[in-house]
Amino acid sequence: MAERGGGHRLLLRGGSVVAPVGGQRADVLVEGGMIVAVAPGIDAPPGTEVLDASGCVTGPGLVDLHTHLRQPGREDAETVETGARAAALGGYTAVVAMPNTDPATDSAAAVRAVLALARGACVEVAVAGAITVGRAGERLVPFAEMAALGVRLFTDDGRGVQHAGLMRRALEYARPLGVVLAEHCEDEELAGGGSMHEGAWSSRLGIPGQPAIAEEAMVERDLGLVRLTGTRMHLLHLSSARSVALVRAARAEGLPVTAEVTPHHLSLTDAEVAGYDPVFKVNPPLRTAADVLAVRAGVLDGTIDAVATDHAPHPPESKEEPFDTAPPGMTGLETAFAVAYGALCLDGATGAPPWLTAPGASPRRASVAELFGALSVVPARVAGLDVASGHGGPIRPGARAQLCVVDLAARWTVDPATSASRSRNTPFAGRELVGRVRHTIVGGEAVVVDGKAVR
Amino acid sequence: MSRAGLLSIEDLGRQGIVEILHLADSFAEVSERSIPKVPALRGKTVATVFFESSTRTRLSFEAAAKRLSADTMTFTAATSSVTKGESLRDTVETIDALGVDVMVVRHGSSGAPAQVARWVEAYVVNAGDGQHEHPTQALLDCFTLREAMARRAGADPVDDLAGVRIAIVGDVRHSRVARSCVLAFRALGARVVLVGPPTLLPPTTEGWGVEVVHDLDTALDEVDVCYLLRLQSERLREALLPSLGEYSERYGLTRERARRLDPDLLVMHPGPMIRGVEIAAEIASSPRSLVTRQVHNGVAVRMAVLFRLLAGDLRAPFPGMPAGAGAVEPAVRVTGGARSG
Known part of the structure; x- marks a missing residue:
């Protein structure tokens, strides 16, 4: 896992970061697999992969x-x-x-x-x-x-x-x-x-x-x-x-x-x-x-x-x-x-x-x-x-970037046919849920972007 | 998609049961003719699909289908591709593809007919599933009881069993017959008491609308009908009972017990009977026994069920039938909110 992320830079922009009370509006900048900054309005250096986190909460x-x-x-x-x-x-x-x-x-x-x-x-x-x-x-x-x-x-x-x-x-x-x-x-x-x-x-x-x-x-x-x-x-x-x-x-x-x-x-x-x-x-x-x-x-x-x-x-x-x-x-x-x-x-x-x-x-x-x-x-x-x-947080500079970005307002209906699992035996088929994962960052690398697995 | 068929007595409700009983009256008359056959279901095909052995139920359904001039097909698990590992779904879809109108399904697992009904186009009639239900048995029992009550009163059969007190005795916990009978008897207004040791009664009868007692003699003093269930010897291996002797002593209709019985008490048994365990041989053959009437009436009642499903509007299911059995409250519905249709 250690090699993941490389020198790649990634910015989660426009969301908030989970905090004990409420959540604080903050972008998260990741570089070389590590969180390097957690702050509002981070400017992305050129070459940064920017993921939209607006309306979302970023958690461990x-x-x-x-x-x-x-x-x-x-x-x-x-x-x-x-x-x-x-x-x-x-x-x-x-x-x-x-x-x-x-x-x-x-x-x-x-x-x-x-x-x-x-x-x-x-x-x-x-x-x-x-x-x-x-x-x-x-x-x-x-x-x-x-x-x-x-x-x-x-x-x-x-x-x-x-x-x-x-x-x-x-x-x-x-x-x-x-x-x-x-x-x-x-x-x-x-x-x-x-x-x-x-x-x-x-x-x-x-x-x-x-x-x-x-x-x-x-x-x-x-x-x-x-x-x-x-x-x-x-x-x-x-x-x-x-x-x-x-x-x-x-x-x-x-x-x-x-x-x-x-x-x-x-x-x-x-x-x-x-x-x-x-x-x-x-x-x-x-x-x-x-x-x-x-x-x-x-x-x-x-x-x-x-x-x-x-x-x-x-x-x-x-x-x-x-x-x-x-x-x-x-x-x-x-x-x-x-x-x-x-x-x-x-x-x-x-x-x-x-x-x-x-x-x-x-x-x-x-x-x-x-x-x-x-x-x-x-x-x-x-x-x-x-x-x-980095698993289990906390989300702070110097920590390894293991993150998920969730849209807490998204309402969706479970469709077993779209599951990435090889099996379909979900008891929630056809049920409405609230809250959907938008991005997942593993060791600094985006493996899910906009709800789609990228690898 | 689901136009299931008859999976549970709950599919019928009171009105549906009464409708079947009325139809069965006319088919009983057909059975008395020198040529007991009507062309009602000519061109229809009824398949009996039995994953578990049976004598009377299968023969009864086949006789019913033939007296209605339907074609019949027979499937038995023991002589089929099931022994080669074919799945339940593949098996019934294959039979369905042959073009059958009704599949009469018996299976050792509770709920299997409900699963089958989700996969096939044909109507599914539950001919006994695990420890769940055996609805046509309960219907023929209602028919038989109503007939016996009418004979006793010297009048025509009435539509219900209001006020009739029935004890269901023995292994209720594992009995599909008992579950269907409780639903049917209660729907027709009978009072039902379950009798047996706690190990053979359901974990709870909450919502069943029945009384539960553990002493047979007390119960027998207060009922009109004693409905005995078969005791399977595997209950001994499961240590649910100390011995067959003790069971027979406490819950069997023994000769000694029979001597003390009200002469009017009626005795029923769904078969197969284990004479000497749950019922003494001479009681099974006595005038108070309705056992042979139960078997006899099975054909007319099953004719009524097949006819009700297939005659006329093929797409009209039983009145009050929910889409997919089981999607109902756990409480036994005593009166179905059924509409005739």
Whole structure:
């Protein structure tokens, strides 16, 4: 990545830069991959590439803690190249590639293979490792060897580590390595193979459900293990109200735990399953309106640190299987910012798309700065991305230029056919969103200009 | 694009159900003729597309189609390209391309007929999908019950089941028959009580408009009809029950239990019956049992469904039918806001 940008000069002109309160009108001048000036009315020296940022806010490039790039193994669903392009279009400058590939990222060789693929990608791809070999939940991966290659986050995502004793050992072993273990909280016994949230809708639709307790039981177990071992832990895609309450209590107690929520759990409920379209099948499942309100409240009060996509591409034929056999997962990189913006920052009075307004929601709304906090600043730290990388900001002279420019007024309708992902399984197809990424700057280089990927 | 067909009892509403029952009255009369056949659907093609095994439902639909003079086609997953890995979508699109007017679909997965209906031009009739619904079973049950009530009253059948008290007993959680029957019985004004151990009842019946009890004997004292569901032995492997013996003791219509029953209590079962588990052999064959009437009436009711879909205006779906089943409230709609059309 270091060579990116070269001596190239680039000016983001006419916008404002995200700030703790409001946003300050400022242009951003980038040279040689670094931010060299942040000030209003910068004069562009001749030869400068000028990008129009008028009416837009410039924030730190988004960082996704939870991206399934599917390579190696399922190149029909996604590749590092196509997933990275979708990420760039969504305003991301870095993503963490989940290890549930085929083969799983559970060895130094597997890490090297993904790093090699990542080298040509248009955003930075950090590699997450599995916790257990083959994600089978039996033997630990070589944490230290993989950490030496730069792996900072380990997870068996797609599955939780079922054996409490093994998870305890993993946390203990990992502690001196300074890495973070991330858990997909799902007790498989309690989940019972259910393919949607267990409740009124599953009862009516005759689809075996997985109860919220399947998630909550593992959240509770893992919080206990964090208390015991003192190792930092990150909880992936929390979806239930009780999970949020458990994490809130754990944070109050001072446990070193962070948590994320997906855009779809911030916005959709199990009622979406009524038409039996497997596009709405996801793990953890879409839950009730009360859960949606609870996870939103969790972000607003800081219990949930990060919004992460769990971008999980699947080819169309997989999502045309019957609901119970179709694979779970939704794409999300290109829509995450707008869904989160509509769910967390806007309300009916400030132009939220009607489908995103939730009756009974807290009147408090997140600021745009807080939104960038959850989509960029905090994820960069959880992912262990070096401050020198520029990911997660701050936007100031001397920092590496990892930026995204968003038009917060743009209203648009999601069209899966135009996605840069190799897959089309977005649950937001046909829905109106507000807020659209105009430019994305990775290491000083414009990779998305006017909403179009340029590489 | 979606002119689905019959995917759920919710597609019909009360008025749609009554309309089917009336049509079935006239087709029942056809079935009594020496040549039980009418030319109503000559030139139409009905395909039975079964991804799961079935005896009575398939034969019943095929008999119904033939008595209406429709051509029939038969697809069985076990003898098809599905065994070579052909997808559900490719399979039904292939059948659709052969030119069929109605596809009668059975599938082991809940919702599969709703998916099929999004892909094909033909009307789709749900002949049982996973643990979701089996609407024609519920319709023939309504028909049979109404017939039995009329016979008892010595009068012509009335249009509803108002005031009739029905216990649905057993594995409601996994039963597509139960889901359709609850909707249909409630739509016609019956009172429904679900009876079974909590492990075999749905996680919630919020919005179903039913009562739930766990003691069969209490329930039997207060109902006119005992509708027994089949118990599949895999429920034991899933540890939802300790033993078949205990199930039979607590929820089976055993000989001992039958002795204490009100002589007027009617017994129904959708089949296939496991005699000795949910129902004692002699009860299944006793006068209080409507089991053979259920099977018999299935043909007339399915004739009514096929006729309603295909006769006359091909594009007029069932009254009150939403575009795409399931796009409805989770609450069971007791009275459909149906218009006849």
